[in-house]
Structures are given as structure tokens and as C-alpha cells.
Amino acid sequence: MKLNVVSLRHATGKQFSFAFEVPAAEEFFWLRGPVSVSGKVANSDGHMVVSGTIRALASFECQRCLRDYETELVEEFRQEYRETSQESPLPADAEYGVYEGDELDVTELVRDTLLLAEPMKKVCQLDCKGLCPVCGQDRNQSDCHCDHEAIDPRLAALKQLLDSKQ
Numbered sequence: 001m002k003l004n005v006v007s008l009r010h011a012t013g014k015q016f017s018f019a020f021e022v023p024a025a026e027e028f029f030w031l032r033g034p035v036s037v038s039g040k041v042a043n044s045d046g047h048m049v050v051s052g053t054i055r056a057l058a059s060f061e062c063q064r065c066l067r068d069y070e071t072e073l074v075e076e077f078r079q080e081y082r083e084t085s086q087e088s089p090l091p092a093d094a095e096y097g098v099y100e101g102d103e104l105d106v107t108e109l110v111r112d113t114l115l116l117a118e119p120m121k122k123v124c125q126l127d128c129k130g131l132c133p134v135c136g137q138d139r140n141q142s143d144c145h146c147d148h149e150a151i152d153p154r155l156a157a158l159k160q161l162l163d164s165k166q
Contacts, residue, residue, distance in 0.1 A: 001037070001110060003050070006102040008043040009083075015042035024056065028114055032057045032070065037110055039077070047096070048104055051078040054113050060122040064130030065138050075117045079109050 001022060008014050019038040024031035039052015054075045061068055080096040081104055099105065129139035134146035151159050 001107045002103040002105050003041055004102055005041060005043075005048055005099070005104050008041060008048065009102070012043050012045055015040050018052075022110075025111070028118075030058050030060060030118065031114075032059050035110070035114065037106075041104065044080075046083075048081040048083075048099065049078070050081065050104065050106055050109065051076075053077070054110060054117070056114070056117075058118075060119070062124040062128060063122050064128040065124060065140055066131065067124055067138070069124040073114075073117045075113050077109060077113045079106075 001020065003018055008016065017038070017040045019036070021034040021036050024033070024035055028035075033056070036055040037052060038055075039050060042049045042051075054073070054077060056073045057070060058073050059068060059070045081099050082096050084098040084100055097109065125140075131137065132139055132144045132146055132148075134148065134150075135144050137144040137146075
């Protein structure tokens with residue numbers, strides 16, 4: 001995923017838009033279909049600023065009710081790039097990307113944005129009720145009539161203590 005920036009290199013303030021679709025890499029097994037990337041590249045005082053949006057369809061298993069669900073991921077990105085050369089290398093730990101020549105490679109930027117887009121807690125809906133811990137019924141579909149007050153016998157004395165203080 002390379003962007004040709006030859007027309008921007010010596011034109012501060014100039015910008016152009018881009019859009020492309022790429023197949024999802026194997027490491028993103030949870031993505032369904034292609035990844036759409038759109039945005040713009042702007043020359044800001046000799047530095048290239050790439051910004052835009054990544055869209056992809058993702059499929060997950062809910063961690064509460066174990067149902068499969070799909071959701072559209074829409075992630076914004078922004079990265080500054082500075083030109084480097086053999087004679088004047090830039091530090092590798094800088095907060096910006098580097099490019100050399102007339103092409104700017106945004107593959108790593110797209111990959112990193114997708115890695116951060118994967119939700120840490122995968123739930124089909126924010127108010128998912130999950131499964132009943134007693135009978136396994138999906139509580140989103142119907143309520144079960146299980147006794148959820150069952151106390152671990154090892155903690156029964158603590159429950160009696162708490163009940164006597166109220």
C-alpha cells in the first residue's frame with residue numbers, strides 16, 4: 001500500500017486524496033471481506049501527514065452469550081512522515097514514520113490501526129445479559145427461573161454475618 005508523493009514533495013500546503021481496498025491479512029482472521037482505506041496526504045512544511053478512515057466488516061463471538069455477531073469497524077488514523085536518506089537517517093524511536101524517495105508506504109499504519117481496532121471485550125450489544133450460570137439459557141432470548149441465590153457452603157457463615165448486620 002504505497003502512495004506516490006512526488007507531486008507533494010516540494011509543494012507545502014498541497015494535498016491529494018486516496019482510496020483503495022485490500023484483502024484482509026491472515027492475521028486478521030476476524031475480518032470478513034476487504035479492508036477499505038480512504039484519506040488524504042498533505043505536505044505540511046516538508047513533512048507528509050497522512051490521515052483518513054479504515055472500514056472493515058468484523059465477525060466475533062460474544063463473550064457473554066456465545067452468539068456470533070458482525071459489526072462494522074470504522075477507525076480513524078493520522079500519521080506524520082518525514083523523509084530520510086542514507087546520508088541522514090532519522091532515529092527509529094521517533095513519533096513519526098519515515099519514507100524514502102517518491103513513495104510513502106502506509107502498510108504498517110493500516111496494520112497497526114487494525115490491530116488497535118479489535119475490541120478487548122467482544123459483546124454483541126452493550127446490555128447483553130449473557131448465559132445463565134445455572135442452566136445455560138441465553139438470558140437475551142428468555143428469562144430462566146433458576147435459583148441464583150445459591151451460596152457456596154464455604155461462604156454461608158459470611159452471608160449469615162452480613163444478614164445479621166442489616
